[in-house]
Amino acid sequence: MARNTGTRPLAINGLTMALSSKDLLGIQGMPKDEIELILDTAATFKDVSERDIKKVPTLRGKTVINLFYEASTRTRTSFELAGKRLSADVINISTSTSSVVKGETLLDTALNIEAMKCDIIIVRHSCSGAPAYLSTRLKSSVINAGDGSHEHPTQALLDMFTIREKLGRLEGLTVAIVGDIEHSRVARSNIYGLSTMGAKVKVCGPPTMIPPGIERMSATACYDMDEAVEGADVIMMLRLQLERQAAGLFPGVREYARLYGLNQARVARAARNAMVMHPGPMNRGVEISSEVADHTPVILHQVTNGVAVRMAVMFLLAGASKAEA
Amino acid sequence: MTGLKEKALILDNAGIDRAMTRIAHEILEKNKGAKDIVLVGIQRGGVHLAKRLAIKIREIEGLEPPVGSLDITMYRDDLTTRKSQPVPQVTDITFDIQGKIMVLVDDVIYTGRTIRAALNSVMDYGRPQRIQLAVLVDRGHRELPIRADYVGKNLPTSAKEKVEVMLAEDGMEEKVVILGE
Numbered sequence: 383m384a385r386n387t388g389t390r391p392l393a394i395n396g397l398t399m400a401l402s403s404k405d406l407l408g409i410q411g412m413p414k415d416e417i418e419l420i421l422d423t424a425a426t427f428k429d430v431s432e433r434d435i436k437k438v439p440t441l442r443g444k445t446v447i448n449l450f451y452e453a454s455t456r457t458r459t460s461f462e463l464a465g466k467r468l469s470a471d472v473i474n475i476s477t478s479t480s481s482v483v484k485g486e487t488l489l490d491t492a493l494n495i496e497a498m499k500c501d502i503i504i505v506r507h508s509c510s511g512a513p514a515y516l517s518t519r520l521k522s523s524v525i526n527a528g529d530g531s532h533e534h535p536t537q538a539l540l541d542m543f544t545i546r547e548k549l550g551r552l553e554g555l556t557v558a559i560v561g562d563i564e565h566s567r568v569a570r571s572n573i574y575g576l577s578t579m580g581a582k583v584k585v586c587g588p589p590t591m592i593p594p595g596i597e598r599m600s601a602t603a604c605y606d607m608d609e610a611v612e613g614a615d616v617i618m619m620l621r622l623q624l625e626r627q628a629a630g631l632f633p634g635v636r637e638y639a640r641l642y643g644l645n646q647a648r649v650a651r652a653a654r655n656a657m658v659m660h661p662g663p664m665n666r667g668v669e670i671s672s673e674v675a676d677h678t679p680v681i682l683h684q685v686t687n688g689v690a691v692r693m694a695v696m697f698l699l700a701g702a703s704k705a706e707a
Numbered sequence: 708m709t710g711l712k713e714k715a716l717i718l719d720n721a722g723i724d725r726a727m728t729r730i731a732h733e734i735l736e737k738n739k740g741a742k743d744i745v746l747v748g749i750q751r752g753g754v755h756l757a758k759r760l761a762i763k764i765r766e767i768e769g770l771e772p773p774v775g776s777l778d779i780t781m782y783r784d785d786l787t788t789r790k791s792q793p794v795p796q797v798t799d800i801t802f803d804i805q806g807k808i809m810v811l812v813d814d815v816i817y818t819g820r821t822i823r824a825a826l827n828s829v830m831d832y833g834r835p836q837r838i839q840l841a842v843l844v845d846r847g848h849r850e851l852p853i854r855a856d857y858v859g860k861n862l863p864t865s866a867k868e869k870v871e872v873m874l875a876e877d878g879m880e881e882k883v884v885i886l887g888e
């Protein structure tokens with residue numbers, strides 16, 4: 383890599399690298415060195431949130447639009463703070479109060495926003511592929527903030543960042559992801575990212591919620607939770623979407639909690655100092671007991687790290703988009 | 708950069724050391740001692756030089772000033788005009804800079820834009836009473852009204868050339884060279 387060539391632009395030290403795309407649509411296919419670049423960059427942005435003046439002028443004069451077609455507090459706030467701490471102007475568009483209710487299409491809405499000159503559009507949509515569709519039609523950088531049951535790349539990046547921060551590495555770790563794998567974009571992005579980084583991923587949940595062909599995503603499936611958490615370095619719980627019960631994917635919440643809920647006894651089966659993670663919002667007493675939730679500071683560290691990771695992504699994309707042009 | 712080769716050796720190991728020793732003395736002379744002095748190196752070469760200055764100041768004065776490091780990537784003005792970004796390094800200023808005499812240390816001063824960014828960055832950490840600048844090499848071509856207070860070596864260069872400071876801390880043979888076609 384560039385480290386030993388000893389060259390440097392102007393009088394600035396350090397390595398230089400860039401992301402290969404103007405957009406962040408998913409973790410699938412993202413090379414290991416790009417994931418590492420984002421995680422390394424995030425480490426320095428984390429300091430910004432911890433000092434007295436929580437703002438750097440990096441994206442001064444840039445405009446960032448949060449276009450959310452699905453309810454979200456944590457992710458939207460996280461992106462908004464990340465943009466503001468980089469000095470960008472951040473606008474939130476919540477579709478329930480916008481012209482979307484008058485029947486405007488996704489593309490028309492996005493083109494209208496872009497006509498007002500913005501640099502980064504952050505999209506959350508219930509349809510898988512919506513951000514990818516927009517990215518080919520817009521000049522702005524598009525960041526996927528969760529699309530249907532496809533991917534949620536910044537969540538996986540912040541999860542990997544948090545694991546690396548606490549355990550010092552990703553390579554060689556065993557990560558158990560438990561819950562509704564089939565419908566979880568968080569799980570999908572994490573499986574891609576963790577396996578690229580050399581971790582071993584086990585998924586666990588009711589057979590109706592494990593997608594067929596999971597082996598092709600380099601994860602192993604397991605239907606018994608005690609077995610899944612045995613010796614795991616990281617236990618990643620997913621939120622049970624209660625509306626799935628109506629679809630008949632599991633018989634009852636109480637049964638689910640008994641078979642696939644995380645309690646102290648199950649945490650004890652994992653590796654010593656195992657990390658428990660949850661992307662939020664938590665259903666206490668369903669997929670995670672209150673006892674475990676309250677003894678797991680990591681879940682809030684994930685939220686803290688989310689801002690740093692999103693700052694890093696915006697910073698890198700703001701550079702990458704111009705490199706292509 | 709490929710295609711650039713070493714045109715001239717500007718400073719060797721001993722030359723760098725002598726320049727740093729002189730700068731340490733000049734800092735003490737100008738500020739009448741080491742009291743209230745803090746050293747902040749600009750990532751990455753400046754950090755190594757700042758640590759060396761701290762040791763030299765201790766040897767002369769018996770008082771070792773605290774050393775911090777500053778990464779200015781987030782304060783650069785060319786984010787969207789460059790093809791790639793330097794990976795940001797740590798900024799680590801654990802001491803109070805309020806009311807102190809801060810000596811910024813960098814290996815090479817060129818356009819002055821790095822120092823402009825460093826000044827803005829420092830202001831977000833506190834209000835030093837005075838900020839001074841020490842560099843190992845001043846290669847000219849300033850684009851901003853910025854001047855170093857302490858200079859190891861004034862080196863007129865052409866904009867096509869590159870000045871390369873190699874330090875033992877980075878595992879290299881210690882020297883300052885000009886690279887050109």
